[in-house]
Amino acid sequence: MNKTNLLKTIGPGLLWAGAAIGVSHLVQSTRAGASFGFYFIWILIIANIIKYPFFEFAPRYAASTGKSLIEGYKKIGKWAIVLYALLTISTMFAIQAAVTVVTAGLVGSVFNISLSASSISAIILVITMIILIIGKFSILDKLIKIIIITLAVTTVLAVVNGLFSGYSPSQEFAVNFDWTDSLNLAFLIAFIGWMPAPLDISVWHSFWTIAKKRTTGYSPSLKEALLDFNIGYIGTIILALGFLALGALFMYGTGEEFSSSASVFAGQLINMFTRSIGSWAYAIIAIAALTTMFSTTLTCLDAYSRVLPTTTKLIFSDNNYELKETSRKSILFWMILLVSGSLILLIFFTEDMKFMVDLATTISFVTAPILAILNYLVVTNKHVPEEARPKPWLRVYAWVGIVFLTGFSIFFIFWRFVL
DSSP, rough: OOOOHHHHHHHHHHHHHHSSSSSIIIIIIHHHHHHHHHHHHHHHHHHHHHHHHHHHHHHHHHHHHHHOOOHHHHHHHHHHHHHHHHHHHHHHHHHHHHHHHHHHHHHHOOOOOOHHHHHHHHHHHHHHHHHHHHHHHHHHHHHHHHHHHHHHHHHHHHHHHHHOOOOOTTTTTOOOOOOOOOHHHHHHHHHHHHOOOOHHHHHHHHHHHHHHHHHHOOOOOHHHHHHHHHHHHHHHHHHHHHHHHHHHHHHTSSSSSOOHHHHHHOOOOOHHHHHHHOGGHHHHHHHHHHHHHHHHHHHHHHHHHHHHHHHHHHHTSSSTTOOOOHHHHHHHEEEEHHHHHHHHHHHHHHOOOHHHHHHHHHHHHHHHHHHHHHHHHHHTTTSGGGGGGGOOHHHHHHHHHHHHHHHHHHHHHHHHHHH
């Protein structure tokens, strides 16, 4: 692939990374390191390995068929797209609320705003709506490259400086992960739920791949689309490890705990960077963290408003229906509905960021096996070109992941509601 084609191709994979690198990294990975040191590294790596095929199936399908995963669900049966719609509508408010409240916490902390988190969240959601209505996909595609690079550079720099300072947690405050402790297990479930991201993002990725083609006129090959995705996926793993390391290096074994308040948590997070790099870097770090979470809020709102109108159209259409570009009225309707529902949720739970985040991530964990199976069925369907279907080794890999996710979800439901 030449340099020109690479630059044209890169975009959807970084948008995927922009949506993934948010709560799972800044909040969950950092909390894991702060609570249990470096213990969660192997859990983080395994979670990323297990979920990889189901995220990879999105660009594979979109690049080879020119269709989104939603259209693929319709091809395997109306039951599949109805099931997806039910899962999406039941989880979208908690997911949008979780990413928005973390963003609001950062805004409140950095700019020293005394407004409540719900008020700041409302302002953020209105701003993101305006950006998406005016700029649509092009703004996302341009902003995300700068955001990811800025965050990556500052995170790596902070971790390297932290490692040179040494790792010496106090044994008085150091806590080991206890597999028999219900609170520890609850955090484990929440951590895996969004590591590296909820499986919903696979559907969004397929939409972004198609949107990239519409806006640039360039149609990437399957190889190019997978390369773009793999760059984003590997980047999210590295940054997740970086945030986990920051939590371990600067919080584990100190007796200090992360606050459940979004604004206080944000201050603690930025303080970890400045303790490592120096107070001179505060502005850079604050901008990196803010833009990261804002991009996550933006991409979630953009994705749901793209996906849901298409989903409802396909549910009520026949099998020969030719999908057309979604009208702005439909997009605006779902945006307003999502923003309204998220704000209602935030009004009641906004003071407890940890609860909001754990609720969203746990829901994503429980629904992950269903989305994994749907993605597998779509990409192995006969309407997909034979050369684009997963090789036998990738199919076996995917089935191992499905068995693991299903077994773990059944265990969680049984442990949570039966034991």
